Amino acid sequence: MSKPDSLFAPFQSGSLNTTNRIVMAPMTRSLSPGNIPNDQVVEYYRRRAAGGVGLIITEGTCVDHRAANGYPDVPFFYGEDALAGWKRVVEAVHAEGGKVIPQLWHVGSIRDSGAEPDPEVPGYAPSGAAIPGGRTGHEMTQADIDEVVAAFAKAAGNAEALGFDGVEIHGAHGYLVDQFFWEKTNQRTDRYGGSLQNRSRFAIEIIEAIRASVGKAFPIVLRWSQWKQQEYTARLVETPEALEAFIKPLSDAGVDIFHCSQRRFWEPEFEGSELNLAGWVKRLTGKPTITVGSVGLNADFLPIQGTTTFREAEPASLDNLFDRLENDEFDLVAVGRTLITNSDWPSKVREGALDTIKPYVKEALLTLD
DSSP: OOGGGGGGSOEEETTEEESSSEEEOOOOOOOOGGGOOOHHHHHHHHHHHHTTOSEEEEEEEEOSSTTOOOSTTOOBSOSHHHHHHHHHHHHHHHHTTOEEEEEEEOOTTOOOTTOSSOTTOOOEESSSOSSTTOOOSEEOOHHHHHHHHHHHHHHHHHHHHHTOSOEEEEEEETSHHHHHHOTTTOOOOSTTSSSHHHHTHHHHHHHHHHHHHSOTTSOEEEEEEEEETTBTTOOSOSSHHHHHHHHHHHHHHTOOEEEEEOSSTTSOSSTTOOOOHHHHHHHHHOSOEEEESSTTBSSOOOOOTTSOOOOOBOBOOOHHHHHHHHTTSOSEEEEOHHHHHOTTHHHHHHHTOGGGOOOBOGGGGGSOO
8 A cells, every 4th residue: 555545545433424534624714705605615615625625624614693703704604695605515515525514613802803793792702811811802601601502503503404514613723612721811710710621611511512403423523722823832731641631521522523733733742752632632532533734835834913824835745644644643634725725635646746736825815716
């Protein structure tokens, strides 16, 4: 078996079956005018499925809450027109043999002033803080928490009804779910604050509510990260033991697949082992994991604060990725920026046409090619 073959082996989890291990990473594009996925969005995802992506995770799509959105022209996951647009995405991806799940998103206190649908609504957060030590938003009440949990469950039920192949909860990168995880933005003194176990309660309630609203075999993916856009060096846990204590309750609540976000997938997570974050989570939970972080590129992800501009990068060797896949360190591989400039990246890799892979350039973000 050649090294690339491991990337093109089939995968199954619950009702999700993919033809290969390649996942399109969720990437905010801000190109859905009126917050509705239009013809260009449908075609954007269809092309990636036609190019060989096994599983597409959509860009972050906002749940039905007045403060969920933080950026212009981000697609919503509620309302008749938006859901009709997503239905067309599902049909287009399935017609090409791909699978697709929406990323369900609430930005929390990271919310641009004037953001749709109500510019007057402030950012919601566990302690009203967008950054450590700040207090610029609305501190969530129990009623607020219950409302957001219900919004995630409603979105997941809609996703199943529309024919999606699962859902992903965005619990990473300093957005709302992650703001509850992180002690620097969660200074609550009730049952949602204090220990990491308590700070995980909000995410667990969302997972349990989603599981109750969808079929038993409908996959729930959780994307989480140590790093935050507010602080790249942030860490929720420092040891494998602490990671197990954090991740096991989330697994028990109903997560089927963990999407473990690193900025550089090849970096070991803890001293004394070469396993990356996805490798450790798989070892500790026995659940499938997705690795992500500058796959196939020579420069890591580095957004400019408050924008969706990513660092430019050239194609890089995939040998390290293939070795880790062959060693069963993780199950799936999420590819981001290089799929923006190479919609057929999987086909090029499978054919060995690596010299035809184009670099990622920031101008590519301006269109949905």
